[in-house]
Amino acid sequence: MLQNEHLQFIANAKRRMFMLVGFKGILFVLLGMRLFYLQMMKGGAYRDLAENNRISLQPEPALRGRIFGRNGEILVENSPNYCLEVIPELSGGLERLLYRLQPYLDLTQEDLEIVLKRARSQRSFLPLNVQSHLSWEEMSGIEARIHTFPGTELRIHPLRYYPYGEFATHFLGYLGDVSESERKMSKNHHYRSGDLIGKAGVEKSAESRLRGKEGVREMEVNAFGRQVRQLSFDPPQPGEDIHLTLDVDLQMEAERMMVGKNGSIVAMDPSNGEVLAMVSQPSYDPNIFIRGMTNRQWRELIVNPKMPLTNKSVQGQYPPGSTFKMAVALAGLAGGHITPNDQFYCPGYLTRQEHRFYCWKFRGHGSLDLKQALAQSCDVFFYKLAEKVGIDAIEHYGRGFGFGEISGIALPGERAGLMPSRSWKLARYRKPWYPGETLITAIGQGYMLATPLQLANMIATIANGGTLYRPVIERQNKPQLFHSKHKLNLRPEHLAYVREGLEEVVKGRLGTAKKVQPENLRVAGKTGTSQVVRHRRNVGGKVIQTDNESYKDHALFVAYAPTENPKIALSVVVEHGGSGSSSAAPIAMGILERYFEQKSDQNKT
Amino acid sequence: MQRGRSGFLGIDASDSLSLQERLERFPWGLIILLTITVLFGLVILYSAVGGQENLHFIYKQLGRFLTGMVLMFVIALMCEEKLFRHQAYLVYAIILLLLILVAVFGSVGMGARRWLDLGVMRIQPSELMKVGVILALARFYHDRAVDPHLGFRQLAGLILLILTPLGLIVKQPDLGTAVLIASVVCVIIFVAGLSWKTLIFAILIFGASLPVVWNSLHDYQRQRVETLFFPERDPLGSGYHIIQSTIAVGSGGMTGKGFLAGSQSHLDFLPERHTDFIFSVLAEEWGFLGGMVILLLYGLIILRGMMIAISAGDRFGFLLAAGVTALFTFQVVINIGMVIGLLPVVGIPLPLISYGGSSMVTILAAMGLLAHVAIYSKYHGRAVRSI
Numbered sequence: 007m008l009q010n011e012h013l014q015f016i017a018n019a020k021r022r023m024f025m026l027v028g029f030k031g032i033l034f035v036l037l038g039m040r041l042f043y044l045q046m047m048k049g050g051a052y053r054d055l056a057e058n059n060r061i062s063l064q065p066e067p068a069l070r071g072r073i074f075g076r077n078g079e080i081l082v083e084n085s086p087n088y089c090l091e092v093i094p095e096l097s098g099g100l101e102r103l104l105y106r107l108q109p110y111l112d113l114t115q116e117d118l119e120i121v122l123k124r125a126r127s128q129r130s131f132l133p134l135n136v137q138s139h140l141s142w143e144e145m146s147g148i149e150a151r152i153h154t155f156p157g158t159e160l161r162i163h164p165l166r167y168y169p170y171g172e173f174a175t176h177f178l179g180y181l182g183d184v185s186e187s188e189r190k191m192s193k194n195h196h197y198r199s200g201d202l203i204g205k206a207g208v209e210k211s212a213e214s215r216l217r218g219k220e221g222v223r224e225m226e227v228n229a230f231g232r233q234v235r236q237l238s239f240d241p242p243q244p245g246e247d248i249h250l251t252l253d254v255d256l257q258m259e260a261e262r263m264m265v266g267k268n269g270s271i272v273a274m275d276p277s278n279g280e281v282l283a284m285v286s287q288p289s290y291d292p293n294i295f296i297r298g299m300t301n302r303q304w305r306e307l308i309v310n311p312k313m314p315l316t317n318k319s320v321q322g323q324y325p326p327g328s329t330f331k332m333a334v335a336l337a338g339l340a341g342g343h344i345t346p347n348d349q350f351y352c353p354g355y356l357t358r359q360e361h362r363f364y365c366w367k368f369r370g371h372g373s374l375d376l377k378q379a380l381a382q383s384c385d386v387f388f389y390k391l392a393e394k395v396g397i398d399a400i401e402h403y404g405r406g407f408g409f410g411e412i413s414g415i416a417l418p419g420e421r422a423g424l425m426p427s428r429s430w431k432l433a434r435y436r437k438p439w440y441p442g443e444t445l446i447t448a449i450g451q452g453y454m455l456a457t458p459l460q461l462a463n464m465i466a467t468i469a470n471g472g473t474l475y476r477p478v479i480e481r482q483n484k485p486q487l488f489h490s491k492h493k494l495n496l497r498p499e500h501l502a503y504v505r506e507g508l509e510e511v512v513k514g515r516l517g518t519a520k521k522v523q524p525e526n527l528r529v530a531g532k533t534g535t536s537q538v539v540r541h542r543r544n545v546g547g548k549v550i551q552t553d554n555e556s557y558k559d560h561a562l563f564v565a566y567a568p569t570e571n572p573k574i575a576l577s578v579v580v581e582h583g584g585s586g587s588s589s590a591a592p593i594a595m596g597i598l599e600r601y602f603e604q605k606s607d608q609n610k611t
Numbered sequence: 612m613q614r615g616r617s618g619f620l621g622i623d624a625s626d627s628l629s630l631q632e633r634l635e636r637f638p639w640g641l642i643i644l645l646t647i648t649v650l651f652g653l654v655i656l657y658s659a660v661g662g663q664e665n666l667h668f669i670y671k672q673l674g675r676f677l678t679g680m681v682l683m684f685v686i687a688l689m690c691e692e693k694l695f696r697h698q699a700y701l702v703y704a705i706i707l708l709l710l711i712l713v714a715v716f717g718s719v720g721m722g723a724r725r726w727l728d729l730g731v732m733r734i735q736p737s738e739l740m741k742v743g744v745i746l747a748l749a750r751f752y753h754d755r756a757v758d759p760h761l762g763f764r765q766l767a768g769l770i771l772l773i774l775t776p777l778g779l780i781v782k783q784p785d786l787g788t789a790v791l792i793a794s795v796v797c798v799i800i801f802v803a804g805l806s807w808k809t810l811i812f813a814i815l816i817f818g819a820s821l822p823v824v825w826n827s828l829h830d831y832q833r834q835r836v837e838t839l840f841f842p843e844r845d846p847l848g849s850g851y852h853i854i855q856s857t858i859a860v861g862s863g864g865m866t867g868k869g870f871l872a873g874s875q876s877h878l879d880f881l882p883e884r885h886t887d888f889i890f891s892v893l894a895e896e897w898g899f900l901g902g903m904v905i906l907l908l909y910g911l912i913i914l915r916g917m918m919i920a921i922s923a924g925d926r927f928g929f930l931l932a933a934g935v936t937a938l939f940t941f942q943v944v945i946n947i948g949m950v951i952g953l954l955p956v957v958g959i960p961l962p963l964i965s966y967g968g969s970s971m972v973t974i975l976a977a978m979g980l981l982a983h984v985a986i987y988s989k990y991h992g993r994a995v996r997s998i
Binding site for chain 1: 857861874877894899902903952
C-alpha cells in the first residue's frame with residue numbers, strides 16, 4: 007500500500023517534471039523568438055536608432071563677412087572676444103578655482119554666485135563660461151598663470167565689431183538675436199534660436215551673403231552628450247565681404263555737421279547713383295547691441311520721440327517743400343507752358359476762390375522769370391505756373407524723378423513717400439482733386455511726401471543731365487537705371503536753364519542760399535522749407551513764429567557740386583530746423599567745401 | 612553492495628561515500644557548463660565596464676566566482692548526505708532572521724532597504740532566501756512523503772513558511788525577488804504532487820487577486836509594468852531603460868557589432884549594463900548568434916539540473932534539485948525577458964554573468980546543492996532500470 011502510493015508519487019513526479027521541461031522550453035522559445043524578431047527582423051531599424059543615439063551633429067558657425075568702405079576701410083569686422091572658460095570636472099573644486107581667479111577678473115561676489123549657479127545646471131565636462139569680453143590686461147594676466155588654474159581655458163569667439171562706433175549706424179545696421187518670426191521666414195537658411203541675424207541696414211539687407219554657410223561637425227557622443235570623437239567635419243564657408251560705395255571721409259564730415267541735430271543727409275554720385283554718404287540723426291553705437299545693453303538703454307532707444315532706430319534717409323518722409331519746384335519748372339518748360347522769357351508778377355500772395363495762397367516773402371517778389379523764381383524760390387510764381395501745367399503733368403514729372411515709389415535701394419524698410427494725383431485722392435478720400443491742391447503740390451506741400459533719398463536722387467538726375475539711376479550701395483559694373491513708368495523727357499536746353507537757376511540760388515544776388523556760398527567751389531542747389539503744421543498768420547497775413555520746437559518747419563536743401571562737372575549730389579533734411587536757407591544749406595555747403603578741400607589735398611600729395 | 616535503508620526510489624543509496632566515490636559521482640559536466648558560462652560572462656563584463664581601465668571589476672568578479680566555486684565544492688563534497696535535509700529549517704530560520712534584521716537595520720539603496728552590512732561584507736538576505744525557501748519546502752514535502760494529505764495545521768505551517776519571507780521581501784521592496792521566489796514555490800508545490808483540482812483553483816484565486824495586488828504596489832512598481840507596455844510614453848524617464856536596451860539588442864543584428872564595439876554599451880546609453888542589463892551588451896556585441904549560444908548554455912544547465920532532480924536519491928533531493936533548477940530558469944527568463952522588453956524591469960540579475968557578489972555566490976551555492984543531490988543520486992554505478 008505504502009509502496010504502491012510511493013510508486014504512484016514517483017510516476018506523478020516524473021510526469022510533472024516532463025511537463026515542466028515543456029513549460030521551460032516554451033519560455034526559452036519565447037525568448038528566442040523575441041530575439042529573432044528584434045535582431046534579425048528589426049535589426050536594421052534598431053541599428054539606425056543606435057546610430058542616431060551615437061552621433062550628434064554640431065554646427066560650426068561661419069565667420070560673418072566683413073563690410074568695407076569705398077576705399078577699403080573696414081567698417082564692420084569680427085573682433086576676437088576673449089572668454090574665460092572652465093571645465094568644472096577638471097577644475098579640482100570649481101568654487102576654490104573661481105576664488106583664485108577672482109583677483110584677475112572683473113567679477114563681483116554676485117557674478118561668482120551666478121557662475122556657480124549655472125555650473126550646477128550643466129554637465130560638468132562641458133565648458134562653463136566664466137567671463138566674456140576680457141580686457142587685454144585681464145587676458146594676459148591669466149594667460150601667464152594659466153597652468154596654475156586647472157581646467158581653465160582662454161577661448162576666442164568672433165564678435166561683431168564696428169570699429170568706427172557711432173558711424174553710419176543706420177546704413178550699416180547691427181546684429182541681434184534671431185526672432186521667432188525671422189526664423190520662420192528664412193527656412194532655407196536654418197537659423198537656431200540664439201543665432202545672430204542682421205536687424206538693420208546692410209547687415210540686414212545683405213544677411214544671406216554675409217552669413218556664409220554653417221559647417222557641421224559629426225561627433226560621436228555618449229548618453230550624457232560628452233563628445234567621444236569626431237567622425238566627420240564639413241567646414242563652414244565664411245560669409246562674403248561686402249564692399250560699399252560709402253565714402254568714409256564724406257560720411258564723417260556729414261555726421262560732424264549733423265551733430266546735435268535731427269534729420270538726414272544723403273550724398274550720391276550723380277554719374278551712377280552710388281550712395282556716398284547716408285546720415286540719420288539721432289544715432290546710436292551699434293556695438294551696444296553686440297555686447298548687450300541695459301534695459302534702460304533699450305527703452306531710451308525705443309521710446310525716444312526722435313526715433314534713433316529709424317533710418318530717416320530711406321524711412322523718413324517729409325514734404326519736399328520748395329526743392330520740388332525744379333521738377334515743376336522742368337514740367338512747365340517741357341510742356342511749353344512757360345519759356346525763359348516769360349515773367350510773372352508776385353504781390354506776395356495769390357487769391358483763388360476766396361482763398362489766399364501766400365508767398366513765403368510777405369512783401370512779394372515783384373516781376374520775375376523762371377530762373378529768378380527758382381533762385382528766390384517765389385511761391386506765387388509757381389502757383390501760377392502750376393495752374394498752367396496742371397496736376398497730371400506735375401504728377402508725371404514727380405514720378406519721373408522717382409517720387410512716390412521706392413527706389414529699390416538695398417536697405418531695409420525703405421518707404422515710398424507720396425506723389426499725389428487725381429486718382430490717388432479719389433481712392434484715398436473719395437473726393438475729387440481741387441485746383442488749390444495743385445498749387446500747394448507745386449511748392450512741395452500738401453499731400454506730397456518724399457524721403458531724403460528721393461530728394462538726393464532728384465537733384466542727382468538734374469546734375470547728370472536727366473538720367474534717373476537706381477541708388478546703389480555697392481560698386482556695380484554698370485550703373486542701374488531706375489525704370490519708372492513715367493519717362494522724363496528733358497531737353498538739354500531746359501535742363502541747362504533750370505541748372506542756371508539752381509546756381510543762382512547759391513551765387514545770385516537774391517539767391518536763397520547766397521549767404522553760405524563757398525569760396526572756391528561752384529555749387530548749385532535749392533532750398534526748401536516744409537511746413538509741419540499750417541502756419542498761423544496775423545490779421546495782415548504775416549506768419550506768427552511758433553516757439554514750439556516740434557511745430558517748427560523742416561529745413562531742406564538739395565545741391566550738387568561742382569556745377570561744371572558734378573561729383574556729388576546731396577540732400578539735407580533738418581527736422582524742425584526752421585528755414586532751408588538758414589539751417590540746411592550751411593550744412594550742405596560745409597560738407598561740400600570740406601570734401602572737395604580734402605580731395606584736392608589728397609590729389610596734391 | 613548493500614547499504615543502509617532504501618532510497619527515494621526504493622534503491623539503496625549510500626549513507627557514506629568515500630571522497631573518491633563522491634568525486635567520481637560529482638556532475639563534472641555541469642561544472643564545465645557553469646565555468647564556460649561564467650568565462651563568457653567575464654568577457655562580456657570586460658566590455659560592459661569599459662575594458663582595460665576597469666579591469667578590477669573583472670578581478671573582483673573572478674574572485675567571487677572562485678569563492679562561489681569553493682563554496683560549491685564544500686557543499687557538494689564535504690557535507691554528508693542528510694545534512695541539508697536535517698538542517699533545512701535551521702538554514703531557513705537563519706536567513707529569515709537576517710531578513711528581519713534587514714527590515715530593522717538594513718541600509719537603504721535606490722529607495723529600497725535590501726542590504727545588510729556585516730562589517731566584512733554587505734549581503735542581500737533576499738538573495739539567500741531564494742535557496743532558503745527551496746530547502747524549507749523540500750524538507751516540508753519530504754516529511755509528508757508518508758502521508759501526502761495536509762491537515763489544517765500543516766497547511767497553515769506551509770503557508771506561513773512561504774508567506775513570511777515573501778512578505779518581508781515585498782516590504783523591502785523587492786518585487787522582482789518576491790515574484791521569483793513565488794514562481795519557484797509554485798514549481799515545487801507542482802512537482803511535489805499538488806492535485807490538479809487544487810492547482811486550477813489556486814490559479815483562479817491568483818487571477819482574481821491580481822487587481823488587489825496591483826493596487827498595493829508602489830507607484831514605481833506600477834510604473835514599471837506600465838512602462839513595459841508603453842515605453843515610448845516617457846522616453847527619457849521610466850521608459851528609458853527599456854527603449855535603450857531594446858535598441859542595443861536590436862542593433863546587434865545577427866552577428867553583432869563585435870567585441871568592444873557596441874555603441875549603446877560603450878557610450879553609456881545602456882543603464883546598469885554590467886549588472887541587470889548585461890544581456891543587452893552581449894546581444895549588441897555578439898548579436899543573435901551570441902544570444903543563442905548563451906540561451907543554449909543556460910538550457911543545457913537547466914536540463915542537467917532537471918535530470919539530477921529526476922535521479923535524486925530521495926524526495927528531499929528531488930524537490931531541492933527541481934527547486935534550484937526552477938530558480939535558475941526563472942532568473943534567466945525574467946532577466947532576459949526584461950532586457951528585451953517582454954517583462955517589466957525588476958531587479959533580477961542574470962545568473963553567472965551579471966556583476967554582483969550575492970547573486971554569483973548564491974547561484975553557485977545552489978549549484979553546490981544540485982551537485983550534492985547528484986552525488987547521492989540513485990543511478991550512479993547502476994543500470995537504469997525501473998523508471
